[in-house]
Amino acid sequence: MPRLVSAVLLSAAVVTLAAGCGSGDDTKGTSAGDTALAPEASTGSSDDLTATLVDAKGTKVGTAEFAAKNGGVEVSVEVTGLPPGFHGFHLHSIGVCEPDSVSPTDPTMKGDFLSAGGHIGAKETHHGEHPGDLPSLFVEKSGAGSLEFVTDAVTLADLTDDDGSAVMIHAGRDNYANIPERYAPNGPDETTLNTGDAGARIACGPIEGSGQGGS
Ligand SMILES: [Cu+2]
Ligand SMILES: [Zn+2]
Numbered sequence: 001m002p003r004l005v006s007a008v009l010l011s012a013a014v015v016t017l018a019a020g021c022g023s024g025d026d027t028k029g030t031s032a033g034d035t036a037l038a039p040e041a042s043t044g045s046s047d048d049l050t051a052t053l054v055d056a057k058g059t060k061v062g063t064a065e066f067a068a069k070n071g072g073v074e075v076s077v078e079v080t081g082l083p084p085g086f087h088g089f090h091l092h093s094i095g096v097c098e099p100d101s102v103s104p105t106d107p108t109m110k111g112d113f114l115s116a117g118g119h120i121g122a123k124e125t126h127h128g129e130h131p132g133d134l135p136s137l138f139v140e141k142s143g144a145g146s147l148e149f150v151t152d153a154v155t156l157a158d159l160t161d162d163d164g165s166a167v168m169i170h171a172g173r174d175n176y177a178n179i180p181e182r183y184a185p186n187g188p189d190e191t192t193l194n195t196g197d198a199g200a201r202i203a204c205g206p207i208e209g210s211g212q213g214g215s
Pocket of ligand 2: 090119126127128129130132133194195196
């Protein structure tokens with residue numbers, strides 16, 4: 001450090017000489033600045049999970065991170081290059097993201113990222129109450145979007161079960177199966193109760209990491 005300080009003083013002296021007047025700037029040269037950048041590093045943990053989101057062409061469109069928080073999971077996602085507006089955003093039950101793949105539950109269905117199966121918890125209850133149902137992702141006009149929230153409906157261990165899990169972005173909006181009775185006197189149909197009608201799957205990311213110790 002002494003070396004740096006003397007270099008700063010020297011250059012300040014040169015500037016002062018060159019300028020020919022004594023407006024010496026003494027406020028520079030106190031160099032605590034570098035250490036102030038550190039705090040972010042402390043939030044990382046080896047238990048955290050991550051996912052790289054790709055579109056059907058395999059192009060990376062974003063990343064998601066999952067960290068244990070308050071007995072649940074804090075989710076942070078950032079995307080770019082997606083169509084503006086609201087998008088259905090879910091945790092799907094299988095950690096496989098293959099374009100143009102066959103649905104594991106319905107072999108007659110084929111489409112992008114169907115390999116990831118349905119929403120986590122789809123067998124137990126209806127959409128809107130699935131543990132894998134998440135807040136909608138809003139994408140700005142630029143194609144960029146970000147979202148951070150906590151869900152206590154899943155744990156990191158749920159996301160790292162035997163067949164893994166995947167984070168999914170849909171083409172359309174999620175209605176959370178919230179269909180007014182005046183449209184559906186007998187209640188929403190099966191598709192709505194399973195999916196929330198968010199449409200095609202446009203980006204998918206297998207969730208990776210051990211997740212051990214997080215619950
Ligand atoms: Cu989904
Ligand atoms: Zn759902």
